[in-house]
Amino acid sequence: METTQRHTPKKKRKGLKIFLIILVVILAAITAYGYSIYHNINKAVSTVHKPIERTPEVKRPTDLQLTKREPFSVLLLGVDERPGDRGRSDTMIVMTVNPDKKSMEMLSIPRDTRVTLVGRGTEDKINHAYAFGGVEMSMNTVERFLDIPIDYYIKMNMEGFKDIVDSVGGVTVNNDLEFSAGGTTFPKGKIDLNGADALSYARMRKQDSRGDFGRQLRQRQIIQGVINKGANISALWKYDEILKAISKNVETNISFDEMLDIQKNYADARHNIEQLQIAGTGKMIHNGKQNIWYYIVSDEERTKVQNRLKEHLGL
Known part of the structure; x- marks a missing residue:
């Protein structure tokens, strides 16, 4: 089942998850450069590792075991953070991974x-969960909304999007809608983007009749572009910047x-990725003010x- 916004054509699109940016660098760099690079990557991953204590809204029957190749889920959060303001989750994608089916699904x-x-x-709007309660409220709210356990989260600062794009030397995307944003015109077809342009490209919404769905597509294109560059052996010479x-x-x-367990036990799943969208309608509601x-x-x-x-998670 693939569902789309009303009046929006149904589409299947390839895409990849944010944490593969890290995993690709880990695997390729360890293979190419050995222990000293492994040590640096381990240190970098330790920096981004932020455990979270919470009481899940939807609990698994037993603890997740990656070594047994059990299906798992990840909540991807693209957050607009500014000094003195926690911000809101500009992007929310739930990804489920099933190694036996060799597939991923991204909603x-x-x-x-x-x-x-x-x-x-x-x-309230689902992106307000992060503003009010950070990652914990976001995970719990998504769990209750979808009635599935959310095992992991990955949060990325959207302002830092451009730093990651620049670290791999820019990206190439295939743009399906000509528009202007951030002082730059983005023509149709294959275009090369630096970090600042990639951020403008990924954020645009108002000029696209698909609204959030069009923006989510562009964000996935940028992520895919980063991964393609990060997986290129020449990019490893700049692994420190990445x-x-x-x-x-x-x-x-x-x-x-x-x-490492995910890379070892779930690698086949990344070759079959399906994008899902949830159908709905827009409505104005009075909140008292x-x-x-x-x-x-x-x-x-x-x-x-x-x-x-649930079926994809084997629940």
Whole structure:
């Protein structure tokens, strides 16, 4: 099942997850350069490793065991952070990985989706969960909304997007919509982007009739471009710049050992990646002070998506 926003054509698109940026660098660098590089990568990953203590909304029957190739899930958060402001999650993608099926599924959740915020008990936009309660509230709210366990999170500072792009020497994307943003015009077709342009490209929404869905596509293109460059052996000569950019802009509760387990036991899954979107309709709702636009997902659609993800997780 692939669901899309109303009036938006159904599409299957290739994409990859943010933490593969780290995993690709780990695997290739260890192979090419040996222990000294391994030590530096271990140190960098230790910097981004941020464990989180929380009580899950949806618990697994038993603890997840990566060594047994059990399916797992990750919440990807692209966060707009500024000095003195925690910010909001500009991007929310839930990824499920099933090594037996050799597949990954990535569900983009529109940031305006109306949900119950766990810990506040109020109906609000799902991206406000991060503003009110950080990673913990975001994970718990997504768990309750989708009724699946969220095993890991990866948070990336969207402002630091450009640092990561620049660290690999820029990216190439295939743009399907001509538009201007951030003082730059982006024509249709294959275009090369530096870090600043990549950030503008990934953030644009208002000129795209697909709204959040179009922006999510462009963000996945940038991530794919970074991974393609990061996996290129020539990029390893700049591994130090890549690791610095990751260290400054990425946080995750995936440990170094878990990353190695994922690379060892789940590598086949990355070759079959399906992008999912959740269908809904826009609606203005009065909250007592003003009318606010929300993305409303029906109970029927929500159940369909929940069942799809549960099946992929073997639950």
